Amino acid sequence: MRDELLMFWLSLEGHTAKIKYDILVANYGSLYEAYEAISKGKCNKIKGMGERHLSRLKEISSKSEIIEKYEKMLEKGIKYINYFDKAYPDKLRNICSAPVGLFYKGELPSNQEKIISVVGSRDATEKGLYYARKMSEELSDNGVSIASGMALGIDSAAHLGALQGEKGKTYAVLGCGVDICYPLNNIELYLKIIDKGAVISEFPMGVQPMKANFPQRNRIISGLSDGVFVVEAREKSGSLITADMGLEQGKNIYALPGRSEEPLSRGTNKLIQFGAKLVNDVNDILEDFDFPVLNTKQECVQNLTLESGEKIVYSTLCLIPKHISEILAETGLDEGELFRILLWLEFKGYVRRTSFEYYIAVPIYI
Incomplete structure (x- = not known):
């Protein structure tokens, strides 16, 4: 499938931040390869992505259904734009947890x-x-x-x-x-x-x-x-x-x-x-x-160089507070290692604890 349809496929999952695209590319080298593996049932686990999200991507991976939904969308006068399109709003592109795509009239x-x-x-x-x-x-x-x-x-x-x-x-x-x-x-x-x-x-x-x-x-x-x-x-x-x-x-x-x-x-x-x-x-x-x-142009921490474990943990977070149990389930790390990484990310200013055992990603502006 062409790139536009692959991004559209990701957006069909609903609340899809651009970081999920980054996770798929980091694991498979390209979005196309990730789609091929998921649609053919060749992957059961992806580092940095929860089972629920992976399961949902599998459910909506039929090529014919993706094309059908895309064509129906256009017939209804709805437009779609993805994160990499030049017309995607820059202000939105530069926030943490930017949507991978937008539907609009x-x-x-x-x-x-x-x-x-x-x-x-x-x-x-x-x-x-x-x-x-x-x-x-x-x-x-x-x-x-x-x-x-x-x-x-x-x-x-x-x-x-x-x-x-x-x-x-x-x-x-x-x-x-x-x-x-x-x-x-x-x-x-x-x-x-x-x-x-x-x-x-x-x-x-x-x-x-x-x-x-x-x-x-x-x-x-x-x-x-x-x-x-x-x-x-x-x-x-x-x-x-x-x-x-x-x-x-x-x-x-x-x-x-x-x-x-x-x-x-x-x-x-x-x-x-x-x-x-x-x-x-x-x-x-x-x-x-x-x-x-x-x-002022803003950049998110997700674009900075982090250690592999830090990337995995950071990729699960956004501006919506997430409980430690969810982070454990999505990263697959043991509890001691996860707390060590969160403490280090918090020390660096990349993560903030909003309340007891709830964390958010913190964007750094340069």
Whole structure:
């Protein structure tokens, strides 16, 4: 099969980061050789890849079915782009755990576009909806595009504001296939976004929205952007996960302040307390666009030279915290050796322990 179809095959697995491509190439020399071995049942274990992922790749390795799914995708007006394509967004390419491919309807952002992610609570207040829409429209008037998740509440208000603006575009990253409008009552908004931007997903056609998909898609929302603006959020919310991922990716973090007694202001106030920029009006965001830091190229640790054992351990990690038991199962290392490697990677600054026995990969920016 040609390279485009081989990358498409990897993307059919769903949440597939580019590191999985690296693992297959490291084990087999090329993606084609890896596909041949997996599709013909010649491998039962791959270093750095869990059994569940390998089993899934085997299930979807029929050449005729891959071609059929690719052709059906094109018939439905869905486009596909892989990590190595020149048109793949550079901002996203340079994050840790970048998707191996994207499915989309509309037109992807150019590398020159300035993009701000505007996110917040689904059960937003009237104040939150007003500011999300107003700020997004004003950013759009100044040529800044808006990225969000098309959820009810703040996300929808942000997209609507961007559509009312004069210059910017808007991009919705979904936790399902791009052929599915979720939530369904956002169908009019969905169509307008396609006309003035794009709906984007790493999940292939037909994948239904599931709770586990949304934290994963959040890294793409922040990854596409130059900064993340949280309008309203509870102390524990998906919006704070997006902000945290944006921080890990080196993005500017912005937050709208509110009264401490308001539950949906506690998350944003907490962000400000920990260093997010307080936003009173659109100029608080626009003034940062003169700084070259927004154009700084970022590299992930996965591109640096590591010892073989360190590579295996690092390859299992991303920005979603993973328990030590999962890492043990995926690497096949004994517990003592794994703890030694994790300690050493943590000492080097390549890995961070987020809580007891949970670890994430830490991108290093140069």
